[in-house]
Amino acid sequence: MNDSSALYAFNRFGDTVLRTAFAMTGSYQDAEDITQEVFLTLHSKPQEFDTEEHMKAWLIRSAINRCKNYFKSARVRNNSPLDEELANTLSCEFTPRDNEIREKIKKLPEKYSSVIFLYYFEEYSIKEIGEILGKNENTVSSILQRGRRKLKTELEKEGYIYET
Template sequence: MRLPTQTVIQMYQDNLFRIAFSICQNREDAEDVVQETFLRYHSGAVDFNDEMHIRAWLIRVTINQSKNMLRTFWHRNRTSLEDYMEQLNFSDTESQELFETVMKLPEKYRTVIHLFYYEDYSIKEIADILKISESNVKVRLNRGRTVLRDTLKEAWDYEQSE
């Protein structure tokens, strides 16, 4: 099975951008990663089983490309997270604080939290996408949640003491 490239772009562009951004933490790098992912899809000769296989393949390529981007020289000269945060619009300050905290997590926790909470993937699906065991996904989710909870609790306790 192979869908037309334009159809795949329309269906997955936003999701892939969010995944790439959660890893790269830079708009330009994330856009480059998504573009490269679609180029690989368009020029590749992979035959997919179904639409879910296409989606999983695109996410896997996006994650790999994002990790490769982190290793490049250009990534070290990216826009800071603070500069990018000024460009985003949030419905309330709590959403912004949560986003900032998630984006500061180590990459391995940030990726599984993003896939689980923002992309609604199951633990099994995340394990397949990241090529790690389900128990490893659970550990990373648990540790990521713990870091988030501790960080947000510290901020909450600090605000209460003022």
């Protein structure tokens, strides 16, 4: 991979990586930092990808790993709620209800929140999520089911009516 390949990856999948980081951190500024780190890593340590989907999966996995590291780091702090202006700069716009649900997803343990995000927001199949996360399809399916149940319980506590 050369310099133009890293630039191509950024132009092609930059929004996806940013959305992934934002969904996991809830902070636009932190999501931008994580996105930058992912693409700087790709630039400085070139990777070989078989397909664009392989590249996209690597970028998403890198973003998820960086988000995990972010939450383990000492710089994690209580941030003020996200400005509406900043939320609108993302390529995907959330309704107020979407934001509440996204916050509930974010509060789930990471193994559930990442699978739910990849399934519902990025629209990956269970098989594709398994490949991205390096897990068996049955494991991903179980994690998704447990995550849904946990999310349902949390939403019901807040008075949401959950329809299946």
